[in-house]
Amino acid sequence: MTTAAAVVVEQPPLHYLNESYGVRSWLLTTDHKRVGLLYLLSLTGAFFVGGFFAVMLRLELLTPAGDLLQAETYNKFFTMHGVIMVFFFLIPSIPAALGNFILPLMIGARDVAFPRLNLASWYIYVLGAAFTTYAVVSGGVDTGWTFYTPYSTMSSTTQVMPTAIGIFIVGFSSILTGLNFIVTIHRMRAPGLTWFRLPLFVWSLYATSLIQILATPVLAITVMLLGAERLLHVGIFDPAIGGDPVLFQHLFWFYSHPAVYIMILPGMGVISELVTCFSRKTIFGYSYVAFSSIAIAVFGFLVWGHHLFVAGQSVYAAMVFSFLSYLVAIPSAVKVFNWTATLHKGTIEFRTPLFYALGFIGLFTIGGLTGLFLAALGMDVHVTDTYFVIAHFHYIMVGGMVMAYLGGVHYWWPKISGRMYPENLGRIAAFIIFLGFNLTFFPQFILGYLGMPRRYHSYPEEFQVLNVMSTAGASILGIGYLLPMIYLLWSLRYGEPASDNPWNATGLEWQTPSPPPRDNFEHTPVVTTAPYDYPGREVVVD
Amino acid sequence: MTEHAAAVAHQFDDAEQQRGAAELGMWIFLATEVMFFGGMFTAFTAYRWLYPEAFTHASRHLDALLGGINTVVLIGSSLTMVLAVHGARHGHRRMLLVCLALTLLLGSVFLGVKAIEWSSKWEHGLVPGLHFTLTGADAGRQELFFFLYFAMTGVHALHLVIGICVVGVIFALAWRGHYSPEYHNPVEVTGLYWHFIDIVWIFLLPMLYLIGRHGA
């Protein structure tokens, strides 16, 4: 093309980040990798907004008296902490940010099945966030993230409607992501990639997507009925006309219990990837781990009544739900056993992602076991609506899910950005987070058992020491979270350039450059081997 | 000038994969719709069991004839829709266009009858929260019935409106020759959506209109 006398300039390789520039190329992208990054950005924003409310709560709880915030303000803060963290961070997190990016790569596809729908789901997320942000800045909402009636429909004078609309809208983002993933996994796997050759992260995304499509619509209709009742001052949850507030709770928790599995299952999938890579071993019991994801998704739909044990639910129904709640712990335990057996006699590489994985395994186990305490009817009467419950779910969500999220971000960071993060800082941050987390939330188990109720801005004097410990832990945790923010951004410019496969990991995502080109693979890969054939592989990066 | 069959989108390997993805995607969406309507069906089941007499009295306020007519209209529109899909599959352009148009017509008739029913409810003071004038011991529970009546038929009608808009767009694209036996995925999946709306109504008819019609 050029004449022989022209100087040939070596162009940097084109990949998904530099193949087009400008705001439009990002806001109108149909590239799943860019959509994943759009989500990553939004989710980080949501995390810090939700975190701000948590900081305020912990500051208030430094002293027994309700002296920092008025009770009504405190109510708004724990509500908004919950709403933002659950609906705008935890639910989308791994599927929308990491799943969107990695799933097509892992199955050897050029993109998801419906790329435009994928972009639409991000815009829907943003629209839902806009309504909720409006609610936050225009006075807030104080019903608790659970919106129990009749307070939310009849009595609360706060911004229930905009929040309800925001949650209704963001639910569709979740549904569309799930729909896209199921079709993608069924229809777009590379040749030779049979179901039992899939990475376990894919199995977990599949199970998560099943929950997203089956549970979220019920939340949508419930929130709609709540909004209608609030607007019309009469409705199906209104006792004055024979309505039942407990029916609201049934419909709400039919979604919200499976929702916690939406949050944790992808995290478990990440852990399977990390544990195999950094112990250089094939996963122990692949099909057990794969089927346990499906089992968690299915059983998770049968236990919601355990949130209604003291709400006025029939004790016979309660007994059924209690029994089923014990059953749902079994597949989770299977995973923990399998991860442990994988680590056992593995060649352990103590990289940052593995720190997070180990933290997850320990903390998720504690959180999960305390769930069994709560599933016992008699015990639940004592500890429900106390800090015991709060500690339980934060152990799983923060000690489990957020650690898995950070572990996944670090593990796939070279693939996403083409850079390595600074390993020593990574390990230090992981350690700080682990320490801060336990100091924040372990005292809360004790507080709950001793009887400190949740959602109160003041408490009896004798609980102060444990509360101070918890707040101290929260400050350490906050610093821990800020560190990756800083050094990951730093690494974009100054980090060591990453090779295609810095971890020498198995999996199709590592068979393409870091960062990947727009269509992921130059030629569609053909899969002939079982997953996780690690034995004998060395770690490449020093 | 007619346009050629749409090319295969870049993420798909071939037209068959694209078709399979579209079909599976729509069925999954319909499963989500089953759960969406299902929340209201659950509430209705609970209260129907708890308040059988009140629900029977309330149901008698509905016009079973109009309900039956609307059912025939909607089932008819399902017939025209499946014939439209048939036309698309076999390249019968006129059949496709005529049947899509009939589907639009019948869907609109359904909405028209629904509007008549609703305004009749308003006249009789049977609209919860806005204009509800029933009195008597079970007035509250009848109000519960009517809240669910408007919620369920309202959400159903909203889905029908969306369906009519989509069928309208499909009609316009079919007019311009976008569809062929080799490529007509949008027609197929629109058909699936339309039939689902029909199925919801098939359950709403007995649930709302036909509770204990026997007796005074």
Added chain:
Amino acid sequence: MARSAVPLYVAVFVALIVLTGVTVAVSYVDLGPASVVVALAIACVKAVLVLLFFMHLRESPGLTWVVALGGFFWLGILIALTMSDVLTRGWLPVGGP
């Protein structure tokens, strides 16, 4: 060349209309608690006809069947377990309405 499916569609349509007539007529007959069962059964038959023939489930792959039936089954879980509470609340004479 395959036989046209049009006569089949029309036949299904006729069946659906007949069943509609039946369900309306039957509602005027006092069957006691069986009324609900009969009405639901007829509705289910109509829905199955629409699914099999109008929605071409008959010619669809197994995965489509799983999705179609799965949705209804999952709704069944929601209704059944919620009703397990509603139906049994009055059984124990302890507190409550």
